[in-house]
Amino acid sequence: MRGQDEALSAVVRHLGPTFSLPEGAEVLTDFGHYASVLRIAEGIGLAICTDGVGSKTIVASRMARYDTIGFDCVAMNVNDLICVGATPIAMVDYLGVHTLDPERVDAILGGLGAAAKEAGIAIPGGELAQLPEVIGSDGRSHGDETAFDLVGTSVGVVAPDAINVGAKIQEGDAIVGLHSSGMHSNGFTLARRVLLSEGGLTLKDSPGGLDRSLGDELLEPTTIYVQAVKGLWRAGIDTRGLAHITGDGLLNLCRLEAKVGYDIEALPVAPSIFGLIQERGGIEDAEMFRVFNMGIGFVIIVPDNQVDDVLRIASEHGHSASRIGTVSDERGIVRLRERHLAGSLESGAFS
C-alpha cells in the first residue's frame, strides 16, 4: 500500500539517524526485524519491541468481554521478542480508553497479569489514558464509551553474539510449525467485514463448524509461545530461525535474514474460523494466506535431525506442532505446495 511504503520510508529517514548513540550504547539491528536490539553494556543486549492488539478490541467491546485481550497484548509482544533470541523480561502496557470504567479496566488488567505470569515476565508499570475525544469518538459526538486501545512494549535480554535473525538457516533445514489457537490478533478488519457487516452474522451466532459463539471464537486469545521456545533453548536445540506468524501470514518467514526460500509442504487443518471466513467471503486461498495465520502461529527452523525433539518439547509445553516444510534454495520465496501458491515479502502477496 502506498501509505505504508511512504510511512516506512519516513521511519528510515527520520529515525535512522538516531541510531548512533552517545554513552557507548549501540543499535545492533536494522528496522524490520521482530525486535530491535541495543548493546547496553559489554556482553548485554537489550531487545525491545512494541505491538498492539489492533481492532480485536472492537470485538471485546461488542461482546462486553474484557478478560482475554490482555493475553493478546502480551502474546503479540513476547512472541516477537523471542524471534531475535531474547529472553523476555518485562512489558509495560498502554491502555487508552474513552471512558474509565473500573470493572472493564479490572478485567483487562487481570488478563494482562495472568498472561504475564504465563510468559514469565513482569509488568512493572504502564499508562492508563482517558481520551474521550480521540478513542471511540470523532471529537464531536459523545462516542462509544466501551472503546479502547491496548498496546504493549516488551523488553528482554540477549547476548549480542546470540542475536538470532535467521542468518544460520541452511537449505534442507526443517520448518516446524507451532499451531495457532485461531485468529490471534490480526486480520480482524477483514474478518469482521466478511462475517458481520457483509455476512449477516452476529457475534452471538454459532454458525456451522463452530462449537461456541462467533464472538467467543474471535476472542480466543493469541497463543504465548515463550515457554516452549525457552524449553528448546534449554534443551540445546539449534533454533536457526524463529518467526512469529501475524499479519502477512507465512510471508513473515521472509523477514528472516537468510538467502533461502521456504517450501511449505504439509499444513495442518486450520481452525474452523478460517474456513468460515473464506466461505462466507468467497475469499481466495492467496488472500487467506496473506492475511491470516491459517493455523500456524509460530515457526521454528531447525536442523532436520532435531525435528522430533522440537515436537516433543512443544508437546510438553501444551502446543500442537508439526513439521510443515523444508528450507529451499528459492531465495526469498515462500511456496505453499498444496495450494500451488508462492509469495515474497516484496510482492506482499501469494499468487
Added chain:
Amino acid sequence: MRGQDEALSAVVRHLGPTFSLPEGAEVLTDFGHYASVLRIAEGIGLAICTDGVGSKTIVASRMARYDTIGFDCVAMNVNDLICVGATPIAMVDYLGVHTLDPERVDAILGGLGAAAKEAGIAIPGGELAQLPEVIGSDGRSHGDETAFDLVGTSVGVVAPDAINVGAKIQEGDAIVGLHSSGMHSNGFTLARRVLLSEGGLTLKDSPGGLDRSLGDELLEPTTIYVQAVKGLWRAGIDTRGLAHITGDGLLNLCRLEAKVGYDIEALPVAPSIFGLIQERGGIEDAEMFRVFNMGIGFVIIVPDNQVDDVLRIASEHGHSASRIGTVSDERGIVRLRERHLAGSLESGAFS
C-alpha cells in the same frame, strides 16, 4: 477520582504478582515512581517508563501542524526516566491513526527523530497502527481522519545502587526549578474547555498577552531536560531529588520517597498562557496549580551550597532556572507560600 483509584487498585492487584521473575531478573522499584527499574544483570538496572501526549494531539489535528508533537512524546518519556537516575538510551513509539496520511506521518516522525537527537536516544523501532473504527471514530460514523494517538516507551540504564527515588533528600536542601516552555503535555482538557468551547476563542486567535496564535502557543513542545540533568551528573552535583512536573503540578514532589515537605517560596512568572486560562475560566489558584506546571517543568533538589552550580549548568544547556524553595519538615506537604496554599498527594489538591 473514584475510577482512577479503583484502576490503581486493579494495577497493584493484578500486576503486582508479576514482579517475581524467573531468570534471576528482579523489579527493584514499586508502582508509582516515574519509571520502573529491573535488575537485568549484576550491576545493571534497566529503567523503563511509558507515557503518551494525551489530548494535545487534538490541537495538532485542528492546527494541521504535526511537527512538534513528537517532541512532546519524547520529552514526556525521557524526562520521567531521568527522575530515577537513569540515562535514557532508547524509545519506541506507538502511533495509532484513523487514516494513514503519509505527510502527517512524515511530520510526526520528523519531530520524533529530531527530539530523539536532542535527548540523545535512539528510536530503533515502533508501531504504526491504522484503526479507523477506534481512533477518531465511534465505529459507526466515518470519523475524524486527522485523529491520532501518540505514545512512547523509553528505556535507560542505571546501576542498581544509583537508583534515585529521592531517599537522600534532607530538610534544608534547596529546591531548584527548571522553567517550562508552556503547557507541556498535560492539562489540555481543561485548557481547551476554558479557552475554546466555553471561552469563545479559536486556535487562530492571538488574545492579549500572547505574541502568536493560541494554537501555536498550545503546541509549544514540552522541554527536554535530559542533557541538563546529565550535565549535572557529569559535574558531580548531588541531585538528591528529581521530579518531572506534569499532571498534579508541583504535587509531583510528593512522589519522591523522602520524609520531608516542600516549601515553595519564589516561583518565576508563569508563561502567559496560564494567565489567559485562569482569567478566561475564572479558575482559582488552587486548581491552576493542581492541573498545570505553572512555569516549572522539572525540579532538582540539591544541597544548598550547590544551587549556583545547578543554575549555571542549566543555563549552559539553555534552560532558565531559579531557586524556588527549600525542603521542610512538613512531611508530605507542598506549600506554596506566595499563594497561601498547601497540598499533598493523598488529598490530590491544594487548598
